[in-house]
Amino acid sequence: MAKKIATTVYITEEQQNLLRELNLRSRVPVAEFIRQGIDMVLERYRELLPGQMPLPLGQSSEREVVKEDTKIFEPLIDTGR
Numbered sequence: 001m002a003k004k005i006a007t008t009v010y011i012t013e014e015q016q017n018l019l020r021e022l023n024l025r026s027r028v029p030v031a032e033f034i035r036q037g038i039d040m041v042l043e044r045y046r047e048l049l050p051g052q053m054p055l056p057l058g059q060s061s062e063r064e065v066v067k068e069d070t071k072i073f074e075p076l077i078d079t080g081r
Helices: 013-026 030-044 062-071
Strands: none
Touching: 013 030
């Protein structure tokens, strides 16, 4: 289990009431529901987070990679030819 840190989050009264009701019915702590919600948002916007893009194996330069990758889209691109 990862180390947890404390933080303050402001939620609406309705959100609080619904979370409390979920807690009463499921016995899952409200904090766990909030963590799960954060995980859902992070997964949904994963492509906006910093990371390293993998390079295709066997390619020797960035220019070659771009050239090869654009071949896939040639039928979709109207070049005016």
